[in-house]
Amino acid sequence: MRIGVTKSRRKNDGRVGITPDIATRLIKSGHGITVEAGAGAGAGFADDDYTAVGAEIGNAFETDLIVTNHPPSDDVIAKLNASLTILGLLEPLDDPKSIAAVATTGATAIAFETLPRITRAQSMDALSSQATLAGYQAVLEGAVLLPKLLPMMTTAAGTVRPAKVIVLGAGVAGLQAIATAKRLGAVVHAYDVRVAAAEQVESLGAKFIELDLESQDETQSGGYARELAEDDQARQLAALGEHVATGDLVVTTAAIPGRDAPLLVTESMVEEMKPGSVIVDGAAATGGNCELTQADETVSAHGVTIIGPTNLAARLATNASQMLARNAFELITHLSDEEANLSLDPQDEISAGVVVASGGSVTNVRVLELLENS
Secondary structure (H helix, E strand, O other): EEEEEOOOOOOOOOOOOHHHHHHHHHHHHHOEEEOOOOOOOOHOOHHHHOOOOOOOEEEOOOOOOEEEOOOOOOEEEEEEEOOEEEEEEOOOOHHHHHHHHHOOOEEEEEEEHHHOOOOHHHHHHHHHHHHHHHHHHHHHHHHHHOOOOOHHHHHHEEEEEOOOOEEOOHEEEEHHHHHHHHOOOEEEEEEOOOHHHHHHHHOOHHHHHOOOOOEOOOHHHHOOOOOOOOOHHHHHHHHHHHHHHHOOEEEEEEOOOOOOOOOOOOOHHHHHHHHEEEEEOOOHHHHOOOOOOOOOOEEEOOOEEEEEOOHHHHHHHHHHHHHHHHHHHHHHHHEOOOOOOOOOOOOOHHHHHHEEEEEOEOOOOOHHHHHHHH
């Protein structure tokens, strides 16, 4: 199978789906690699790095399978056909219409986002790898804007007390945010609605925020939190307010696949925060967890700075690409037969999960539901 590596068409996103080291491994596995000129430049990989390992620089769309790091743009969709498969971070639950557009070309679409959350698929989990980087970067960006130190510091001028960091949402990104804030010396408190979160938060040395709400069993929803009922959400907001008010830096990471991000920080809560406090809204791409968040903007309200980055992982393009490429290698290897050809077995849980469009139709049930309701 010949694999095409495309250049990112998304602004401020230099990630690439296959890095030179992974191209080496794919070539050794019997695949051919064609790289679009400049595809790796944004992540620090030159065309010569690819040709040095046996890849070709050319038309990535004259291949069998292309690997991308974002949903296909209109110009990419125009190049697709029934003999081509597109694999990557396609955001099918956030942008189902792009999947429908791919389906009209006859191409097959394989999305990391619908990978089943099972043990044998962990090495292919690009959502987790990118979320890890996003959580780390969120704390760093907040720390830069915060007008105080994160760690306690004892100096000749006296002792500086540590900053208090509140993390709302303790999935992969949230846990990495907690770990990063702790490494930087902050006092960290965190909250998540999922039942397993308390133990995970406390294992990182943070204090779990207990609310008088029934915790969710995420095993019943594919590992993700579910949207709260209206009355439970009201109770959640009321209870969270007193905790948010004590934070110097608030990092939010709560998301529900296929839905707007849940509201966790209202304007009235922001009003109660200390002047100079910072909110980093890691869910800005899907509406934000803070009522005042503006996507890809930094705003000031009631003395609080609120930033809404929509693609934190892309700001670490080199490592993000390396991790994404390893995930892609594992998934491609799983989906390839002994002759290094793509083999999509509908009886295989992983194969059935990641294919979101095939044969001219959208095939994923959740994507179809979103399209019907849009």
